Amino acid sequence: MQNKKAIYKKIWFCFVVVFITFFTNFVSGNTGIQDAQQTVIAKSTKVVKSNAKKAVTEKVTVKRRKAARKRKLAAKRKQKKQKGAAKRNVRKVYIAPNSGRRYHFNPSCRGLRRAHGNITKMSLKRAINQGYTLCKWED
Ligand SMILES: [Zn+2]
Structure with missing residues (x-):
């Protein structure tokens, strides 16, 4: 009888140990999952x-x-x-001071025919300053 009681005690002890191990494993596993989740979230x-x-x-x-x-x-x-x-x-332009108030980029422009060779070459700026406007043929 005493031997049997000792065996029961041993079995109980084993059972408790297994239970505790299982429980702690379960808890730690849970926290492990939570940790993993947190790291994933982070x-x-x-x-x-x-x-x-x-x-x-x-x-x-x-x-x-x-x-x-x-x-x-x-x-x-x-x-x-x-x-x-x-x-x-x-830029140089050509004007006919005696026959028109236009300036021409092309010295042989038809607008200069009336000048009969009386053509003056000057800078565009100067021509504009003197009130000349661009020839209507060269618009
Ligand atoms: Zn012209």
Whole structure:
């Protein structure tokens, strides 16, 4: 009888140990899952955050690039304008001071026929300053 009681005690002990191990495993497993979930959530929020950051930086770089392109275009346009103005200023025109108030880019223009060779060459700027307007044939 005493032997049997000892065996029962041992079985009980084993059962309790198994139960405790199982229980602690279960609890720790649960927390493990929660931890994993939390890390997943943290990771995803991190990814979302980094994506948002990326988007913002991309937007900023696009904006910057656009601004740079605009500036470049403006500079080019300005240069062109200046070049055009310079060209216009040095461009020579032909006028017939005795027979008309028009200036001509083409010295053999039909608008200059009436001048009969009495043609003066001058800069476009000067012609405009003197009140000459562009010949109607060369519009
Ligand atoms: Zn003309």
